[in-house]
Amino acid sequence: MKKSMLMGIATSLVSSVAFAHPGHGVETGFMSGFLHPLLGWDHLLVMLAVGVWAAKSGGKARWQLPLMFLGAMTVGAILGLSGITVHCVEIAIAASLMAMGLLLVLHLTISRSVQLLCTALFAVMHGVAHGVELNQGTWLDNASPLVGMLIATALLHAIGYGLGKQQHKLMQWSQSLLAGIMLGFGASVLLSIQ
Template identity: 40%
Template sequence: MTRFDHMCASGAFALALGGLLCLIPDAASAHIIRGAQGGFGSGFEHPLTGPDHFLAMFAVGLWGAQMGGRPVWSLPVTFPLIMVVGGILGIVGVPLPFVEVGIAVSIIALGLAVLIAWHPAEWIALLFVSVFAICHGYAHGAELPYAADPADYAIGFVVATGLIHLCGIGVGLVLNRPLGGRLCQALGGVIAIGGLYYLVA
């Protein structure tokens, strides 16, 4: 193993450990806003402190980088756009059952897509992530009316989501090269295990 491969392996281990540590917080409180939230700052903080959302957003960027080509940017751009649709459904109170289950399944499915290095046609990948984006958007749209400044909260949330996507893309581009991309696939497996945790929790 070269020095570069060793560094990548160490980085992958650190990311995997970080992902597992993300599972420690109580999953039941992931989409509950307590009291009046402050706006942009609270919206920006929420995706970074909600491990379920973080893992899904990270996996989208990771999968896009693994696929290469247009999906590197089309997947991370499509996900938040479709989240807006789900958010509107949540704000107006359209019933959507099993949203939390859908969020957990999204983490499992996206992690498995990376684990098996699935390379479907781009439109299939976009449809795949869009279904899960509805669930994520709905959960946060339903809580949005309770924020002190819903518009600023939403902006902060979207900005943080984009940064998580970029983080996933960066890590994917680095880990997809050494060892035939197996480090990237292994990280997908860790993400899928995180989704399984949320599903049973």
């Protein structure tokens, strides 16, 4: 846990604000949506963590948590694409980073209904941020980036799940590192929001 906390502190010193990170170089279409969750640390970390959390929770949570995240993120993205914004979205994203980091580092066991509720709340906020940023005009124009975003998210969940199933010392250390980075990044985002 010391290593993960040190990494979290180090990360907080070099991380930037969690915004839906424009400027990937690919501004439209499938690749725009696909790259979106991969190029923003805030989104990337939470999506990996959902996979790790699903693996650690076992049982039906193995598929329920990632599917809940995908479904709720889609709802949030549709809200964002519709022009509905949430003024506290950056705070909620930072809070989701910190909450997921704590869940992973402390190995907390919580009820399935609370897991699903937390996952849905986190995902809606991430979806709103993505939807606002990805909005490219008509619903037809937005379909391809939305599909790209969902595929990238599912892949990140799968990678996180694979990481969570590993029992090697190196993999356990990397899970703690992920949690520490999430805590540090979330704290730095909260401190930088005005």
